[in-house]
Amino acid sequence: MxxxxxxxxxxxxxxxxxxxxxxxxxxxxxxxxxxxxxxxxxxxxxxxxxxxxxxxxxxxxxxxxxxxxxxxxxxxxxxxxxxxxxxxxxxxxxxxxxxxxxxxxxxxxxxxxxxxxxxxxxxxxxxxxxxxxxxxxxxxxxxxxxxxxxxxxxxxxxxxxxxxxxxxAIDVVTSLSGSGPAYVFLFLEAMISAAVEQGMDAAQARRLALATVSGATQLAGLSHEDLATLRERVTSKGGTTAAALDVLNQNDFSGTVRNAMLAAAKRAEELSRDFS
The missing domain is CATH 3.40.50.720 (NAD(P)-binding Rossmann-like Domain)
Known part of the structure; x- marks a missing residue:
C-alpha cells in the first residue's frame, strides 16, 4: 500500500x-x-x-x-x-x-x-x-x-x-452537488408519478426512469459534444420531445432550477453565520 x-x-x-x-x-x-x-x-x-x-x-x-x-x-x-x-x-x-x-x-x-x-x-x-x-x-x-x-x-x-x-464557492458547491441529489430524486419522483398516472405499472416506471437518468448522465460524461447538442439530438422538430420541452420552457424550468440553487446557496450562507 x-x-x-x-x-x-x-x-x-x-x-x-x-x-x-x-x-x-x-x-x-x-x-x-x-x-x-x-x-x-x-x-x-x-x-x-x-x-x-x-x-x-x-x-x-x-x-x-x-x-x-x-x-x-x-x-x-x-x-x-x-x-x-x-x-x-x-x-x-x-x-x-x-x-x-x-x-x-x-x-x-x-x-x-x-x-x-x-x-x-x-x-x-x-x-x-x-x-x-x-x-x-x-x-x-x-x-x-x-x-x-x-x-x-x-x-x-x-x-x-x-x-x-x-x-x-463551497456554498455554491452545496447548492449544486451537495443538495443536487435531492433535485434529481424529485425529478425522478415526478417522472414516475406521471407514468403511473397514464397507466404504467409503478415498478416498470421506476425501472425506466432510473435507467433513463443514469444513461443520460453517462452519455453526457462520455460524449465530446456539449449538453445543448445532445439535447437537440433527442429533439425532432414537431415531435414528442419538442412538445415536452415546450411545456418545461413555458414554465421556466431553467429559471426554477436557478432559483432553487440560489435559495440553497443563500441558506448555506445563513447557516454559516448562525453557526459562527
Whole structure:
C-alpha cells in the first residue's frame, strides 16, 4: 500500500463510514484508523474491521495525522473545544460539516488572533455512500501541496473531487452537488408519478426512469459534444420531445432550477453565520 495515512474520524456515521470503506485496505490499514463517537453502537462496525475506537477524545487522537470532523454542525463548536488539547503542530483537520465556514473553524481550533490554517473544508454528497459522490474542497493557507494531495486521495476514494477557492464557492458547491441529489430524486419522483398516472405499472416506471437518468448522465460524461447538442439530438422538430420541452420552457424550468440553487446557496450562507 502506498501513501499510507493515519486518520481519525470524529463522528462515525454514514459519511465517515463511506470514506472509511473507500480507504481501509487500499490507502491505509484498519489499524491506522481511529474513530470517536459518543454512541457506542456507531463504533461497533469500525471495531469489527480492526479500527481503534473511543467514545471521547483520547491520547490516540493526538497520534493521527488527519482528523475528519464528521459531527452535526450544531455540535461542532463544542466538539472542537474538546479536541483542542490533542491538536498537534502537524495535524491536518478536514471538516465535512455543512454551514460552518473555514474562518469559524480556524478560530475555534486556534484562536481569533491566530486561527488554525492547516484546515480543509469539504462538501461531499450522499452518493459517496456508493462511491459515486461529488465533493468540493477548499484549503486553508497552511495546507501544503502534499497535504492537498492526501485529502484529494481521501475523497477520490468515494467519487469526483473539485477544488474551490473560498467559503462562498463551497456554498455554491452545496447548492449544486451537495443538495443536487435531492433535485434529481424529485425529478425522478415526478417522472414516475406521471407514468403511473397514464397507466404504467409503478415498478416498470421506476425501472425506466432510473435507467433513463443514469444513461443520460453517462452519455453526457462520455460524449465530446456539449449538453445543448445532445439535447437537440433527442429533439425532432414537431415531435414528442419538442412538445415536452415546450411545456418545461413555458414554465421556466431553467429559471426554477436557478432559483432553487440560489435559495440553497443563500441558506448555506445563513447557516454559516448562525453557526459562527
Amino acid at each position: 502506498n501513501q499510507e495515512i493515519t486518520i481519525a474520524f470524529i463522528g462515525g456515521g454514514n459519511m465517515a463510514s463511506a470514506l472509511g470503506a473507500g480507504l481501509i485496505g487500499k490507502r491505509c490499514g484498519a489499524h491506522d484508523v481511529h474513530v470517536i463517537d459518543i454512541n457506542p453502537e456507531a463504533l461497533q462496525s469500525w471495531a469489527q474491521q480492526g479500527c481503534s475506537t473511543a467514545t471521547g477524545p483520547d491520547d490516540t487522537l493526538a497520534s493521527q495525522r488527519i482528523w475528519v470532523l464528521a459531527v452535526k454542525p450544531q455540535f461542532m463548536k463544542e466538539t472542537v473545544a474538546g479536541l483542542r488539547p490533542y491538536l498537534q503542530p502537524d495535524t491536518l483537520v478536514v471538516s465535512i460539516a455543512a454551514g460552518i465556514s473555514a474562518q469559524a473553524l480556524g478560530a475555534w481550533l486556534g484562536c481569533p488572533e491566530q486561527p488554525w490554517t492547516r484546515l480543509v473544508r469539504s462538501m461531499p454528497n450522499t452518493p459517496a455512500l456508493i462511491a459515486a459522490g461529488a465533493t468540493g474542497l477548499m484549503a486553508g493557507s497552511g495546507v501544503s501541496e502534499a497535504e492537498r494531495a492526501q485529502v484529494q486521495m481521501l475523497f477520490k476514494a468515494v467519487g469526483e473531487v473539485v477544488w474551490v477557492d473560498d467559503d462562498h
